[in-house]
Amino acid sequence: MVIPDAVESDPDLKHRGLRRRHGGLHDSPAEEESSGSEEEVVKESSSDECNGKSVNLNGGEKEQGSDVPAVEFIYRASFPAHRRIKESPLSSDTIFRQSHAGLFNLCVVVLVSVNSRLIIENLMKYGWLIEFGFWFSLTSLRDWPLFMCCLTLAIFPLAAFFVEKLAQRKYISETVVVLLHIIITTTTLLYPVLVILRCDSAFVFGVALMLFACIVWLKLVSYAHTNYDLRAISKSTEKGEAVTSTLNIDYTYDVSFKSLVYFTVAPTLCYQPSYPRTPSIRKGWLLRQIVKLIIFTGVMGFIIEQYINPIVQNSQHPLKGNLLYAMERILKLSIPNLYVWFCMFYCFFHLWLNILAELLRFGDREFYKDWWNAKNVGDYWRLWNMPVHKWMIRHLYFPCLRNGIPKGVALLIAFLVSALFHELCIAVPCHIFKWWAFIGIMFQVPVVLITNYVQNKFQNSMVGNMTFWFTFCILGQPMCVLLYYHDLMNREGKVG
Incomplete structure (x- = not known):
């Protein structure tokens, strides 16, 4: 909407919140800056156009297109301040339709300050705890x-x-x-x-x-x-049988070394004779990603040694001790464990896979999707690890469906395979076969059903998302860490 030029006809109006604009130009830069909010009011409220007419200084009407300059009132006592139905910015209907960058910045500042205090407190209480013997053994040939x-x-x-x-x-x-x-x-x-x-x-x-x-x-x-x-x-x-495809895909069979x-x-688990390729390697971008990988790997190791190790060493077995004490240990462990999990995800799925893709000029770099917006646990498993998800869909789930297996059973088979590999990757290096990782992954099946029910019951993505964060990150992962730690210590005879 175009704002007509304002003309001041009475000197006394200067003291009543009026301003003058000739030809759309302000008297001075200072006046232009101070009148920004007033101009917004003008745009929203001053020029009520109805049936081709606009309101003039004295409340009368002037025809649009006439040569008589229009005079707009701003902050006049009789001007209505409330003219439309509006929601509060933080109400559920409008909260996702506007930017919350300021609140995000506040969260970052609070996280930095709180964690800085925790780092100082931890160093004062425990000293420097980082030891590499558990992780690396460069002084021996056993590895x-x-x-x-x-x-x-x-x-x-x-x-x-x-x-x-x-x-x-x-x-x-x-x-x-x-x-x-x-x-x-x-x-x-x-x-x-x-x-x-x-x-x-x-x-x-x-x-x-x-x-x-x-x-x-x-x-x-x-x-x-x-x-x-x-x-x-x-x-x-x-x-002589024609192979029909609407995607113009080359199905030539050629075994090439x-x-x-x-x-x-390549950073993929799905084989095909050729892949989309990028035109060149960005050396500057590649160097920045390598530096980030080194930094965040160091941060991850620092959190594990300085925070997670003291917490688990001062804890009891979560299934053999006091329930309230076990819950306190799990909740205390959940925050540093969450930081480590974020660092792991960022280092592997974003930095390392992109570094590998850049070196090989691998084009499809959708290694993950917005799993942090998952409305339930099922959405998380579909979004957070795209190479494994594509492999499961291509070589396990759809082959099961083509062979007449129901969808529910095919989904259960996919979780079963995932659970077996999680157990192998954790139990074998620990020399412990208590099946905690297997049980934890298979437990995701009823959790998927529960979170789907919560999502459908409340019809609110926030409820499902918070349920996912609590069940998967706040409760599940710290519990597995404590279980494996105490079983490992019991195996080595360090815990009675």
């Missing part, structure tokens, strides 16, 4: 078997490649191909498990080796499954 095992895992993708080459040249039958791939993938997991159990290795090296072995296993399954499907399409094409090598190191 070299794990390092050698990690290097020799490259044999299994090479074996899978030779199997696919033999299948492409039709030297072996399809049944033999499937059997050989089962042997290769099974050995990929059993080999590092046996090495870790036979060696008294540092915890972090054991976890790293098991994670690497699980990644290789997932990649090999995708490699075998995708080539199996491409062979089936190739055979159908040879028989170069494609396998790129897939082995």
